[in-house]
Amino acid sequence: MKTLGPNLLKGLSFRARTTILSSRSSSQESTGNKLNALRFDGQTAIVTGAGRGLGREYALLLASRGANVLVNDFGGTRSGQPLDQAGTQETHCAEQVATEIVAAGGKALANNESVSSEEGARKMVESALNQFGRVDILINNAGILRDKSFANMSVSDWDEVCLVHLRGSFLVSKACWDLMRRQQYGRIVMTSSTSGLYGNFGQANYAAAKMGLIGLSNTLAIEGTKSGIQCNVVVPMADSRLTRDILPEALAARLKPSYVAPLVGWLAHKSCSESGGVFEAAGRWFGRYRLQRSGGKYMPALLDESGSVEQLASNWSEITSFDERALPVESFQEHIGELLSKL
Numbered sequence: 292m293k294t295l296g297p298n299l300l301k302g303l304s305f306r307a308r309t310t311i312l313s314s315r316s317s318s319q320e321s322t323g324n325k326l327n328a329l330r331f332d333g334q335t336a337i338v339t340g341a342g343r344g345l346g347r348e349y350a351l352l353l354a355s356r357g358a359n360v361l362v363n364d365f366g367g368t369r370s371g372q373p374l375d376q377a378g379t380q381e382t383h384c385a386e387q388v389a390t391e392i393v394a395a396g397g398k399a400l401a402n403n404e405s406v407s408s409e410e411g412a413r414k415m416v417e418s419a420l421n422q423f424g425r426v427d428i429l430i431n432n433a434g435i436l437r438d439k440s441f442a443n444m445s446v447s448d449w450d451e452v453c454l455v456h457l458r459g460s461f462l463v464s465k466a467c468w469d470l471m472r473r474q475q476y477g478r479i480v481m482t483s484s485t486s487g488l489y490g491n492f493g494q495a496n497y498a499a500a501k502m503g504l505i506g507l508s509n510t511l512a513i514e515g516t517k518s519g520i521q522c523n524v525v526v527p528m529a530d531s532r533l534t535r536d537i538l539p540e541a542l543a544a545r546l547k548p549s550y551v552a553p554l555v556g557w558l559a560h561k562s563c564s565e566s567g568g569v570f571e572a573a574g575r576w577f578g579r580y581r582l583q584r585s586g587g588k589y590m591p592a593l594l595d596e597s598g599s600v601e602q603l604a605s606n607w608s609e610i611t612s613f614d615e616r617a618l619p620v621e622s623f624q625e626h627i628g629e630l631l632s633k634l
């Protein structure tokens with residue numbers, strides 16, 4: 292974990308500065324109480340890994356706005372191992388959050404299945420259906436870390452991280468998919484990370500899984516369109532068990548998990564029309580990512596030339612330049628359309 296510090300902190304201190312600046316220029320923000328409340332009455336949400344950290348905040352927010360919430364958490368260690376002492380408070384974190392919701396007048400059900408088990412994912416969705424009658428929202432949030440440099444990373448470090456993040460999100464989404472299609476409605480939120488978007492020392496497993504989730508979400512967004520299912524990705528940054536020994540205290544205090552929850556609440560709401568998006572939330576700062584392709588260069592004679600590699604190399608700066616010809620690319624159709632116009 293120590294190896295991660297300097298890399299992550301570099302990005303974080305920049306983000307923290309941005310957050311401080313944006314929180315000072317809040318004059319244009321609309322306040323929630325001037326707006327119509329966005330509620331989830333009659334809807335059911337499954338939030339995975341909701342026994343602590345970000346997932347807990349998502350569960351509390353959705354429940355406080357009327358959703359029935361299945362609070363899933365298998366209650367293990369940060370690296371995904373079962374806790375040594377079964378029966379500790381940590382093991383029962385899902386129950387604690389569900390109890391908290393019910394005590395506040397909400398509706399919740401605790402669930403301890405692991406997202407990475409096919410049977411567990413199926414049982415989780417069945418429990419939500421049996422208890423609440425439907426599933427409208429799925430927040431794929433459960434996560435673990437097994438940080439090692441690539442040189443030291445074992446196959447099981449790779450597998451376990453991919454199992455929880457990528458396979459787990461696939462399995463629970465898959466278990467919800469048919470019922471969401473039948474009801475012609477669904478909201479799915481995946482959880483990615485800046486480690487996936489940019490890479491991060493010691494996180495080859497985590498970065499690969501987190502970037503894989505963007506591909507999964509992009510495709511579910513396309514396939515879900517005709518069934519009223521929308522899928523988006525959040526890229527959070529927050530003080531939690533996962534990041535506790537990485538973030539400096541002063542910064543951690545500005546990165547409360549609760550600050551991320553409104554983004555998930557909005558993406559989960561029926562009035563939000565976003566799908567296939569990637570959105571970031573960190574300490575009350577919110578933004579969106581997009582892909583961009585350079586203007587490139589059409590080189591029709593390249594393969595006829597004996598010096599094709601040399602020609603490519605000598606045109607490299609034009610090929611890769613993000614000059615005024617570089618455009619954002621929103622979809623595969625756009626990508627292909629633009630390519631065809633060049634060829």
Ligand code: NAI
Nearest residue numbers: 340344345365367405406432433434484528529531532533
């Ligand atoms: P956290 O460690 O506080 O919460 C994650 C929860 O997931 C834990 O309660 C854990 O028991 C549960 N979990 C782990 N494996 C599970 C499994 N197989 N089945 C069911 N539950 C399982 O971590 P945090 O920070 O709240 O993370 C939530 C998500 O956000 C994760 O996917 C993480 O990768 C992602 N994330 C967090 C960032 C941050 O700054 N905190 C940054 C980028 C991404």
